[in-house]
Amino acid sequence: MKAIETHTLTKYYGEVRGIDSVSLSVREGEFFGFIGPNGAGKSTLIRTLLGLISPTSGTAEIFGRDIVECRIDNLREIGYLPAEADFWSGMKVRDVLRFSAKMRGLNCDSEAEELAKRLDLDMDRRVSELSLGNKKKVGIVCALQHRPRLYILDEPTSGLDPLIQQEFFAILKERNDEGATVFLSSHVLSEIKKYCRSAGIIRGGRLVLLDTVENLAHTGVKKVSVKGASAAPQILGIEDVRIDSDQLTFLYSGEVKELLRALSELEVSDVNISDPELDEIFMNYYVREAE
């Protein structure tokens, strides 16, 4: 069963590109990370899936149901945390959470209490008095208290301190172990690497990579550091060349034999060939976006 499936989903705001022909699929039970720089289209995709904005073209399903036709059925099974959301001023945290549950026809008091305790959130404060981080916690409890089948979390950890982040991911992990699907967007790479099983990279509105985090980390790309040489070898498959004092670093994808032959022709005093860190692979995509 697919939790999320999109088919050439496209959203333009007038002339402005939001997302462009995104075809993505996320299995049920997956812990999925959606990565991309600011403005790449992460929120646009999420907001389209939730029906906050309507797609310009293309279709998408959540648990096999169309996002437009079956929006309400879908929303019933989704817990959504917006990247930036505010609450109704004047209300207490407890009242916001109750209202949110009631709109679902549920009473989630005990679940909310439990989550608030774990996230260190005072339920009797007024939402208008809360700091950014505490507002985020209210959003998290809103998204989690009804124990949905699918969590859609847009940059969930921004504003949270490291201890709370850890607890938050622990809760997500538990929910995921119980079978729920987690779909989170982030530009914090270490987060994705640590918690997600698969990931997609979006840049310029297009999905450029979709794989398991493990495969992404072993793409056959090698990170090569060379001392002594002044320029990278002139062979195909070399990218992201950096020169740092006497050290030359680059990423190489291709035949290792080819690389070794090319290196042997250079003035090399030291060489180190390793698998790149996941961060570096992602950074590579980020940088290409910037170019």
Place this chain on the structure above:
Amino acid sequence: MKFTLFLHEIRRNKLSLIIWSVALSWMLGICVFIYPEMQSQMGDLGAMFSDMGSFTEAFGMDTLNFGEFMGYFGVEIGNTLGLGGALLAGIVGITALSKEERDGTAELLLTMPVTRRRIVAEKLMFAAFHVIVVNLACVLVSTLAILAIGVEADAGKIALIFVANLIAQLEITAITFGLSALFSGNTIGIGIGVSFGLYFLNILSNLADGLEFIGKITPFGYANSGYIIENAKIEILPVIIGVLLGGLGVALAFTKYTKKDIKN
């Protein structure tokens, strides 16, 4: 059928409900209370008021006898409940839907498993409720004030004046509610603009020859105390036009808001 959003709106807008109710009803109450004082000092004032030419006409006072309580009440209600109520209606209507986007709460509200149609319906219910509550407070306070000063008043005509004003305000609420679906951000100016715009259109139609038809399409045309006191009825054609315009506003809200791209 639980009206969760409607109840939520009441809870959130308690203060607004109280302030508007108290402000408008007390203004009316005070007007009634000072009537005996006014009357004793009135003398030629009544004649003066009815003899200010186009000014009298502009505010629809040409048909009212300021020297009698009903005439006095008719003018005062036009100035307080007429204009104040229009302002209330404009603000309540225009902010109903748009404020969720302005306050950053739309994102949460519209991802709850409730249809947009339902959200529009409950918001509309609350907007109407807000206006009705304030009007009931006005009816209550002015009735008590009239009883307190023991003046002779025509209950039937007073009731008609209140009903006409309520219909007028509901019409403005419905029109601005429709506009509320189109805009996001700070929209209060638009609401106030619509209310005042309609008000001045009515003044214009009172003043200029050949523009009387405009009076028929503004709610202030049929919420005209002078006509009601003179004829003991509400002019029906402008009310029908008003209901149609209000209906258009509501239809606009339902069709536009259900398809709207929500800003974040």
